[in-house]
Structures are given as structure tokens and as C-alpha cells.
Amino acid sequence: MTESRIIVALDFPTATLAEQFLSGLDPASCRVKIGKELFTAAGPDFVRRIVALGFDVFLDLKFHDIPNTVAGAVRAAADLGVWMINVHASGGFDMMSEARVALEEVPGTRPLLIAVTVLTSLGEDDLTKQGILCSPAEQVVRLAEMTSEAGLDGVVCSAAETPLLRERFGDGFVLLTPGIRRTRDVRGDQKRVVGPAEALAMGSTYLVVGRPITQTASPAQALREFNSAAAGDC
């Protein structure tokens, strides 16, 4: 298990590309995130291989279904040996708490279980269309409250939301933040970005970093820089 607070998003279309990329990284220097695209293309055996290489794997499949189905999915994910799993908080309190209970049956160290609150791609207009008559920020806090009450370990959130959530839920609550860029990094489609040191100072526990590490000539060097910034060395 690594101490690094950087989770590299393996946003690759195939197992081959992801494994080529990982051959240049040390499992002691980062954690990795496998999302829907790569998991759908590469499957559970690929996840087992990455776990066997020694990487802490965040399986970012954002489960959202009836409680019994999500509990089964979470159990199956835990059987792969992953470090972290997530669900959609909007699936409801019962869905989250049954998923959490399912992890009690896992032998050894159970994976962390976190929730997505409001997708950052949704604005106030989108919520209004869903009949949710409050701001995204208010809805984030409401769903984070439900996540905490259901016994989950934390939430995915934007850097802007971290100070409030950290204050409200305390130090033990995991806050996982994407949208991280160094000053010189290309923003890509990320509209609001923060630097690694800044994000941690604002209260994030883990930082999800994709393209600034995966789409560069020297991923190991980029990762070293993110780790140093996260450790407050630069």
C-alpha cells in the first residue's frame, strides 16, 4: 500500500495501452483509477492483474440500482481485491447502507466505499429539470449528509466543495477530488481546475489526475512532480 495521495486515472480504451503505461510506474508511487470505459473493454481479469502488480485500485463504476443489486455489485468488486469502490448517492440511503453492510462480509481489509453526489456536469437547470429545486452546492451537502449517515467513507467532490465538506464531516471523511492541474498543464475539458498543493490545502484527501500524467512524454517524472507538490515540497 502506497502513501501517495495521487490517483492516476487510467482513461485508456484497452488493457494493452493501460498495461503499457503502468509498466513505467511504481505501485509505491501512486494509486490508479479504472473507470467505465476501461473496465467495460478490459474486464475483471484485467483488474485482478493490476491488483496483482501491487497497485491500489479505485474501481470507479458509480453503481446506481436497487439496493440488492448494488450490494451484489459491491461484493463482486471487493472480491477483485480493489482498494476503493463508488456508488451514486442519489441511489438512496437504503442502497448505500446495504452496499456498506455487504462489505462487512469481505474477508481481510474491506475496500473503501465512497459516493458521487451531484455530477459536476450538471448545473442548476439540470437539477430543476429533475424536480430538484435547490442549487447544486446545496444538493451536494444534502447527499453527502446521507452518504455519511449510511456509513460510507466519503464522497467525490470538486475542490470548491472541499472546505465546507471537510468542516462539516471532519478529518476522517474521504474527499476525493478530480480537476487537478499544475500551472503549465493543459486544462482540456476541465472548466475549474486547482493545483495539487492547493487542493490538499483546501481539504481533499486524494487527488484524481488523468491527462497531465497519462498524456505526457514522461509519466514517471510528472507523477514525481505531483507527489512532491502534494507533499508540500514545491
Ligand code: C5P
Ligand atoms: O484527465 P483528467 O485529469 O481531466 O481526468 C480526470 C478524471 O477524473 C477522469 O477520469 C474523469 O472522468 C474523472 N472525473 C472528473 N470530474 C468529475 C468526476 C470524475 O474529471 N466530476
